Structure formats: C-alpha cells, structure tokens
Amino acid sequence: MRRIMLGLAGVAGVAVVAVAGLGWRAAGSGWDPPALPDGVVDVAPDPDRLASSLAALIQLPTMTPVEEGAVDWRDPGVDALGQPVEPAWIRLLREIWLDGLDATVSQVGRGLAIRLDGPSEAPPALWLAHVDVVPVSDPDGWTHPPFAGVVADGVVHGRGALDNKASIAAILEAMRLLQAQGRAPSRDVVLLITPDEEVSGATAQLAASDLSLVGDPAFVLDEGSYLLPDLFEGVLVGAVAVSEKTFVNYRLVARGEDRHSSMPQPPSAVDRLVAGLDRIGTWDTPSALPAPLIEGLRRMAPTRAWPESWVLANADLLEPVVRGIVQASPAGNAITRDTVATTLIDVGVKDNVIPRVAVANVNARLRPQTAPDAFRDAIQARVGPEIEVTVDGEWAQGAPGRWDTPLFAALETVIPAVAPGAVVIPSATPGTMDARYFAAAGLPTHRFHPFVADAALRASLHGTDERIPVEELVRGVRFYHLLLQVQ
Numbered sequence: 001m002r003r004i005m006l007g008l009a010g011v012a013g014v015a016v017v018a019v020a021g022l023g024w025r026a027a028g029s030g031w032d033p034p035a036l037p038d039g040v041v042d043v044a045p046d047p048d049r050l051a052s053s054l055a056a057l058i059q060l061p062t063m064t065p066v067e068e069g070a071v072d073w074r075d076p077g078v079d080a081l082g083q084p085v086e087p088a089w090i091r092l093l094r095e096i097w098l099d100g101l102d103a104t105v106s107q108v109g110r111g112l113a114i115r116l117d118g119p120s121e122a123p124p125a126l127w128l129a130h131v132d133v134v135p136v137s138d139p140d141g142w143t144h145p146p147f148a149g150v151v152a153d154g155v156v157h158g159r160g161a162l163d164n165k166a167s168i169a170a171i172l173e174a175m176r177l178l179q180a181q182g183r184a185p186s187r188d189v190v191l192l193i194t195p196d197e198e199v200s201g202a203t204a205q206l207a208a209s210d211l212s213l214v215g216d217p218a219f220v221l222d223e224g225s226y227l228l229p230d231l232f233e234g235v236l237v238g239a240v241a242v243s244e245k246t247f248v249n250y251r252l253v254a255r256g257e258d259r260h261s262s263m264p265q266p267p268s269a270v271d272r273l274v275a276g277l278d279r280i281g282t283w284d285t286p287s288a289l290p291a292p293l294i295e296g297l298r299r300m301a302p303t304r305a306w307p308e309s310w311v312l313a314n315a316d317l318l319e320p321v322v323r324g325i326v327q328a329s330p331a332g333n334a335i336t337r338d339t340v341a342t343t344l345i346d347v348g349v350k351d352n353v354i355p356r357v358a359v360a361n362v363n364a365r366l367r368p369q370t371a372p373d374a375f376r377d378a379i380q381a382r383v384g385p386e387i388e389v390t391v392d393g394e395w396a397q398g399a400p401g402r403w404d405t406p407l408f409a410a411l412e413t414v415i416p417a418v419a420p421g422a423v424v425i426p427s428a429t430p431g432t433m434d435a436r437y438f439a440a441a442g443l444p445t446h447r448f449h450p451f452v453a454d455a456a457l458r459a460s461l462h463g464t465d466e467r468i469p470v471e472e473l474v475r476g477v478r479f480y481h482l483l484l485q486v487q
C-alpha cells in the first residue's frame with residue numbers, strides 16, 4: 001500500500017490541498033433529481049400536533065435494558081379484573097394514531113406490525129422503527145429533563161426524540177394524513193415497531209427469520225443516516241446507507257498459575273491478557289473504501305470545483321488517497337475499516353491473589369466482506385498463541401449493499417422534494433440496527449432519516465440533550481407521506 005501511496009504522491013498533494021486550502025467548494029448542485037410522478041400530492045402537517053405527539057412518546061421511559069426489579073414495559077400487564085393489558089406504548093399509539101387509522105395491526109413478538117394496503121399486487125415495503133431508548137447516564141447534565149418531553153423554541157427535547165421516536169411519530173402521522181386525503185399508498189406497506197432494537201434486536205430477528213410475519217416484503221427502510229449539511233460545504237447530502245457492518249464479539253482468554261501476590265512469577269494470566277489487548281488497541285486493521293461510498297463520492301463530483309471534482313470522480317482509481325481523507329474522521333475511519341474495541345474485562349477475585357484466568361470481550365464491527373471466522377484467525381495471529389480466541393455468540397452477516405433498487409430510485413425522487421437542492425447518494429454506516437437481520441436474509445435494505453442533522457444534533461443521539469427541531473419533524477412527515485405514494 002505504501003508504494004502505491006508514493007506513486008500517487010502528486011495526486012495526494014492535490015487532494016490534501018483540496019481539503020486544506022482550496023476547500024471542497026460547491027460548484028452548483030450538478031444533479032437534477034427526477035420529478036415526482038403525476039398525481040402525487042404533498043401535505044402540510046400540523047406542527048403543534050406533531051410536537052405534542054412526540055412529547056407524549058418521550059414521556060414514556062421505554063428504556064432497554066429493562067433494569068432488574070422494574071416493571072418490564074414491553075410485557076402486557078393485567079388490569080384490576082385480571083384481564084391482560086397491552087404495554088403502555090401500544091396503548092399510546094392506539095390513542096394518538098391507530099384507533100383512527102384504517103390499518104391491520106398485529107403483534108410480532110413483542111413488537112407491533114401496522115399494515116396499510118395499497119392497490120398494487122407487489123409485495124409490501126417494510127419500514128422499521130424502534131420504540132426503546134438507551135438509558136441516560138447523567139440526567140443533571142441535560143438542559144431539560146430527559147423524560148419530560150419539553151417542547152421549547154421549536155425543538156422537542158428528550159431521550160428518544162431523534163432515536164427513534166421521531167420516526168414513529170412522523171410515519172404514523174404521514175399514514176394518518178394520507179388517509180385523511182382519501183388516498184391509499186401506492187403499494188402495501190408494513191411498519192414494524194420494535195421494542196428491543198437497542199439491546200438484542202430479537203423482534204426484528206424473529207420477523208427476519210419468518211418474513212411472512214411482516215407480509216413477505218420486497219425491501220426494507222430503516223433508520224441509520226440523515227440529511228447531512230456538513231459533509232460537503234454548501235450542499236445538503238441525502239446519504240442513504242445501503243450497507244451495514246457485521247457486529248461480532250470475540251472472547252479472549254489468557255491463562256497462568258494462580259499464586260500468592262507476594263511471590264509473583266510473571267507472566268501471569270493478567271500479564272498475558274494485557275499484552276494481547278495492547279496489540280488489539282494498536283492494530284492497524286484492514287481497510288478499504290466501501291463500494292457504496294465510492295459511488296456516493298462519484299455522485300458528489302459534479303457539485304465540487306476542480307480539482308476536488310476530479311478526485312471524487314476518480315475515487316475508485318485514487319482509492320488509497322481518498323480513503324486517507326475519509327479516515328480522518330472517526331465515522332469515516334469506522335466505515336472503511338474492520339474495527340476492534342475491548343469492551344469488557346473479567347479478571348480477579350481478591351487483591352492478594354494472582355488469578356489463574358483473565359477474560360476480555362473484544363467487540364468487532366466487520367466490513368461486509370470480512371468473514372467473522374477468518375477475522376478470528378486474524379485476531380489470533382495478532383495476539384499470539386498464549387491467548388485463546390473464540391467467536392462469542394451469533395452474528396448477522398453484513399451485506400455489501402446495493403443501490404439499483406426501486407426503493408433507492410424512490411428516495412432519489414422524494415428526498416429532494418422535501419429538501420430542495422439535496423443530492424442523494426448511496427453510503428455506508430458504521431452502526432448496527434434492526435435492518436441487519438433483513439439484510440442477512442437477503443432483502444435490499446436502505447437506512448435513511450429525512451431529518452437535517454448536523455454534527456451537534458447527531459452527537460445528541462445516545463448522548464446529552466437529545467432533541468429534534470419541529471421543522472425537521474414536519475419535513476419527516478412530508479417525506480414519508482410522499483414515499484407512501486411513490487415507492
């Protein structure tokens with residue numbers, strides 16, 4: 001790789017100058033989005049109703065994992081007469097949307113499938129959203145209490161506002177408004193709301209293992225990317241993540257003699273594990289630009305001035321150079337690389353006993369083309385024979401992703417209709433979401449949220465002061481309402 005880099009030194013110089021000096025300037029949109037088909041209509045959602053609906057969802061602290069001793073909000077309870085009562089989140093959805101919707105509602109595992117029928121015989125679209133949220137580590141650090149559902153200055157605040165209750169609110173409101181216009185979706189659509197995406201993904205896994213539970217869909221739309229205002233200066237980018245990585249855990253076990261700590265005889269199990277983990281932490285793991293990203297950069301080329309346009313248009317030929325630029329950001333580094341991170345260490349019984357066994361969990365996020373078993377061998381080679389490396393648990397093999405799909409074509413039409421000037425590109429995501437199970441089952445899966453989210457807003461996801469501007473919610477409803485008619 002180094003030799004190629006030297007060969008491209010001149011090109012690298014151009015690219016570096018492009019980033020540092022001349023600066024990725026916009027040269028017009030360079031891309032004419034396809035027009036909306038005849039007969040497709042827009043809608044004007046009520047921002048107040050949307051904000052208060054989302055606030056009500058936020059006020060239900062649907063947190064996973066469910067802590068020990070807490071009422072498990074995912075399970076139906078019983079009322080005073082001993083009759084089963086649905087979970088509070090399902091009752092709330094019925095109250096706000098489902099009771100007034102002409103839809104077939106069914107339980108899938110602990111989740112809920114909401115199906116709207118269209119005139120087409122084509123298999124349905126499957127849309128995913130999740131109602132569970134991650135816990136809050138520091139509630140005092142929030143501007144507004146995380147589960148109060150405060151709406152202030154045109155922004156809805158609270159845990160789950162962005163991830164992922166905004167999707168639920170926007171999709172159900174879009175369905176409601178479409179029916180209020182006396183219209184049906186162009187094809188059947190199933191919205192699967194899962195209550196366990198942030199933990200096991202068991203509901204999505206169940207549906208993906210028996211696709212008839214969700215109507216044998218043709219393709220899947222999930223969360224996982226946004227309208228990005230800060231990726232390329234001056235251009236709003238609708239980055240649709242079409243591929244996902246493989247989430248897999250490895251168990252590392254080091255052994256030694258258990259001895260009194262007054263008479264150490266290194267190396268102990270701990271010494272061996274620490275040495276191995278150090279090699280994991282400093283590992284320059286394999287990397288390459290994913291194919292969807294190369295295509296995405298190529299599509300951005302017409303929006304840039306020379307020489308940036310030339311570099312982007314030739315991202316495949318200049319792969320090492322462009323990859324170097326992409327890898328400058330943590331997210332860019334993550335989508336191009338097999339990543340490894342030590343996340344758990346289990347060692348020791350007492351302060352004066354040198355333990356016999358030391359165990360660590362290494363969480364890997366592998367590029368779709370990397371096989372988890374082959375990567376086990378790579379970890380083994382990296383840490384050496386004194387540590388035993390095994391794959392821990394199951395995984396859903398990531399898919400490289402495709403963008404020659406009817407859903408991608410629909411997104412190319414609908415995204416610019418709600419975000420004028422936006423350029424729609426295929427991309428990849430470093431995260432994992434429910435869609436992975438459907439990708440592993442062979443379905444085309446795209447991940448996109450129709451909300452403009454800059455770096456600060458994206459950082460609030462799983463972080464402090466999670467929020468969403470009401471105007472983005474409105475955009476979201478318009479997006480899903482159009483997509484219902486176009487997909």
Ligand SMILES: [Zn+2]
Pocket residue numbers: 130163164197223433
């Ligand atoms: Zn999420």
